[in-house]
Amino acid sequence: MDTERRRNFLYLFERVGEPLYFSPRGRGATQVMFSVPQDAIPCNELRDASRVNQGGFSGVQMVAVQAPTTMPNLNRVAQMCPRTALYNYFNPLHRSATKELLDMFRNQGTLDQFLSMACVCRDSPMVNCKLWINAFSAALLTHPQTVNSFQLPALCEVMPDNFFSAFALRQAFRQTGLPAADRGIITVDNFRTGRNTNPENRLAYFREDMGINTHHWHWHLVYRLDDAQQPGRRKGELFYYMHHAMIARYDSERLSNGLTRVRAMSIDDNPVVKEGYFGKLYDTNSGQNWGTRQNDTPLRNLNRTGDPNLPPSFHQLTLNQLRIWRDRVMEAIDTGLVNMGTGTRTPLNIDILGDMLEASALSPNPQFYGPDGVHNVGHVFISHSHDPEYKHLENSGPMGDTTTAMRDPIFYRWHKYIDVIFDYYKQTLQPYQDRGGEFPLAWQGVDVTSVQVQSTTFGSQPNILQTFFMDSNVDLSRGLDFTRTNMNQLGPIWLRFRHLNHDPFNYTIQVRNSSNAQVRATVRIYLAPRNTEHGEQFEMTHQRKMFFELDKFQENLNPGDNTIRRISTLSGVTVPWEQTFRDLERNMELPTAAQSICGCGWPQHMLIPRGTPTGMIFDLVVFLTNATEDAVPGATPPQNPNCRESLSFCGRLNQPYPDAKPMGYPFDRNPFTVPDPANPTGPQVPARNLEEYVNRIPNMTAIQIRIVHDANRPVVVRPDNGPTKPMREISGDASLNASTMCAPGQGMVSNTATPATQPRPMEMGPQRPSSGRPGTGNIATSPSRDSPTWARPQHPSRGQPNVPTQWLPRPSSPRSRPGSPTWGWRG
Numbered sequence: 001m002d003t004e005r006r007r008n009f010l011y012l013f014e015r016v017g018e019p020l021y022f023s024p025r026g027r028g029a030t031q032v033m034f035s036v037p038q039d040a041i042p043c044n045e046l047r048d049a050s051r052v053n054q055g056g057f058s059g060v061q062m063v064a065v066q067a068p069t070t071m072p073n074l075n076r077v078a079q080m081c082p083r084t085a086l087y088n089y090f091n092p093l094h095r096s097a098t099k100e101l102l103d104m105f106r107n108q109g110t111l112d113q114f115l116s117m118a119c120v121c122r123d124s125p126m127v128n129c130k131l132w133i134n135a136f137s138a139a140l141l142t143h144p145q146t147v148n149s150f151q152l153p154a155l156c157e158v159m160p161d162n163f164f165s166a167f168a169l170r171q172a173f174r175q176t177g178l179p180a181a182d183r184g185i186i187t188v189d190n191f192r193t194g195r196n197t198n199p200e201n202r203l204a205y206f207r208e209d210m211g212i213n214t215h216h217w218h219w220h221l222v223y224r225l226d227d228a229q230q231p232g233r234r235k236g237e238l239f240y241y242m243h244h245a246m247i248a249r250y251d252s253e254r255l256s257n258g259l260t261r262v263r264a265m266s267i268d269d270n271p272v273v274k275e276g277y278f279g280k281l282y283d284t285n286s287g288q289n290w291g292t293r294q295n296d297t298p299l300r301n302l303n304r305t306g307d308p309n310l311p312p313s314f315h316q317l318t319l320n321q322l323r324i325w326r327d328r329v330m331e332a333i334d335t336g337l338v339n340m341g342t343g344t345r346t347p348l349n350i351d352i353l354g355d356m357l358e359a360s361a362l363s364p365n366p367q368f369y370g371p372d373g374v375h376n377v378g379h380v381f382i383s384h385s386h387d388p389e390y391k392h393l394e395n396s397g398p399m400g401d402t403t404t405a406m407r408d409p410i411f412y413r414w415h416k417y418i419d420v421i422f423d424y425y426k427q428t429l430q431p432y433q434d435r436g437g438e439f440p441l442a443w444q445g446v447d448v449t450s451v452q453v454q455s456t457t458f459g460s461q462p463n464i465l466q467t468f469f470m471d472s473n474v475d476l477s478r479g480l481d482f483t484r485t486n487m488n489q490l491g492p493i494w495l496r497f498r499h500l501n502h503d504p505f506n507y508t509i510q511v512r513n514s515s516n517a518q519v520r521a522t523v524r525i526y527l528a529p530r531n532t533e534h535g536e537q538f539e540m541t542h543q544r545k546m547f548f549e550l551d552k553f554q555e556n557l558n559p560g561d562n563t564i565r566r567i568s569t570l571s572g573v574t575v576p577w578e579q580t581f582r583d584l585e586r587n588m589e590l591p592t593a594a595q596s597i598c599g600c601g602w603p604q605h606m607l608i609p610r611g612t613p614t615g616m617i618f619d620l621v622v623f624l625t626n627a628t629e630d631a632v633p634g635a636t637p638p639q640n641p642n643c644r645e646s647l648s649f650c651g652r653l654n655q656p657y658p659d660a661k662p663m664g665y666p667f668d669r670n671p672f673t674v675p676d677p678a679n680p681t682g683p684q685v686p687a688r689n690l691e692e693y694v695n696r697i698p699n700m701t702a703i704q705i706r707i708v709h710d711a712n713r714p715v716v717v718r719p720d721n722g723p724t725k726p727m728r729e730i731s732g733d734a735s736l737n738a739s740t741m742c743a744p745g746q747g748m749v750s751n752t753a754t755p756a757t758q759p760r761p762m763e764m765g766p767q768r769p770s771s772g773r774p775g776t777g778n779i780a781t782s783p784s785r786d787s788p789t790w791a792r793p794q795h796p797s798r799g800q801p802n803v804p805t806q807w808l809p810r811p812s813s814p815r816s817r818p819g820s821p822t823w824g825w826r827g
């Protein structure tokens, strides 16, 4: 795909809610205006408006869009997901509409026809714009002409209303009416979806993180429910594993914040959703708020007859029916056999179980196990629990869509429940043995003799990692509809949000290969908290469920001693910041090699849990297995240096999953048994702790590391493509009731309920210290990517007002700067 075509496809993601004829897309010299032929514009009013709006934009290149070879019939799409509906991935009608539109795009033979069909459908008053974004994105991933040659833009820029509160967006819209030079920057710290008297709010920074929500959307886009996947991709198993890893990761974050692990949701005995959630999200396309939920909301039968959004099959949905489907799944686990509905039974495995629970085109006997699966229906029940009888004409809550579900605390309880079912199955399998049996653990002749992690921060101690909060910028202008006019077309609308991050670190792994030949190893690295919420060391049967993957990669081992060095930023589960939050223009600089699922992956900045101010102890496990045995025919290694792929969580498009071992191996199964010291001649007991487990496996080593959360580290701004000059800060937080006053002769002065130059009375989480200059009030600065500055400042102390932020000189080469963090750098 050439650069011009790629640009045209990318620009269709700009301001999707407004018609293409309305104004140009793109920036500066690359602005283009899409010219759709009049007879391809779907209705009379739009044709008239289109004529009125043509022209008046000087220096804009016109893109002549072909008329489609046949005009699309969008009746069914419009019936299933009307233009003004609140789009929900977990609504089967919306998914069917997405599939229909996706197929229209995918069936276009040439790129020009694809572009033409995309333009016509995008502007049709029959097509929901969120639906269009999902269908168009999925089509770009799979169309023969664009597969492996197109990177999707950052989702939070394309549909910012699914990521930022209505209040923050309102502030952003206000800025669009100002000349670019007068605009302020919206600040969002993601801690204010509730008060901290609600303990769940301590985790808001995790749940509301842009990166994890983008990852979740991207994962479900790559593994769509309505797409029959090729054999070997192990979609059902990956559904289990990726969500299990997210829950384990969340549990670590909870322990870091003094909370208990997530309790699984129940659907038995008058279930109640204890955790309320008020996400403050507003869907700009439908003009509707996402549903909210009070604490202690009962989960009740749905009786939503008349709801035009839900399919009739969901209008009268009972919890009893959900339990029947669940019980049938449990029966399949107990018997090890799946009822295929044809009088036959087939052996159950984890992949089939995943397809049964999630329910997709791959599901066996959906009539019997639930046409939409226990998991999906649970999302629907919970997302309508605030108005189960449609008395208030309320729409779905955030649990209804993959872009928003992870914001809601109940997501983790529901997925813990699904995980309990998966683990119930895993417990029916024989534990892996150190020798013999299925997937034996020991690798003869390979010993991991030592492991160490070392933060890249200068002067840091071994096996101590640090986390902190920082700010990053996104440009919302591409997602704010109807904001460009002839008078005021240009300029970004900046929003700065706060998120967790950590200092990158290196693993040093010493391995002895006692054989006479070089061997190739798969290096598997996992992390889990060492102690429970009660401060006691985890038993192995429980700790195994807490392990989440940090990395997986392959290395050659020469005979004798070997040293493996690896930096955390290369993790096989994460994607770097730039792939999650790159902007549209930047994509076009990239070559056209395989990049299409670059954006799928856990965000790098969330790789390790927050830890505690005094240091929380984690067990880090390094486990080497024989890569020859792990190899999968047809799985080729990644080839594009510009795209870091998250192979563990996202696999590779159109290829088998690149690891023959069960996902989560070896912690997916109960530990092997050992003699009971209290009764040495009696029955054996499962290995009681990690030490007992590791002792029997020479190719595995565990060390304890400490993760320290540096709450006092001043918050700095990522040195990315942010604002290049100081901007006044405008709070995007409604609960601060902020206003910005302009005092005569003194520049901009912040007038917030609690001045931003003082620490705010927040019980948890970081404060937003002033990053302003003396005498200019609340003025934020951010170095540009090309500015002679660097993000590791000699910081002022938190809360010291009006202390200028100092920036260290940016090194000439990041690689030559020992101990430098690597985030923020590209290339």
Ligand code: CUO
Pocket (backbone or CB within 6 Å): 216, 220, 243, 375, 379, 402, 405, 415
């Ligand atoms: Cu990803 Cu329930 O599957 O959210």
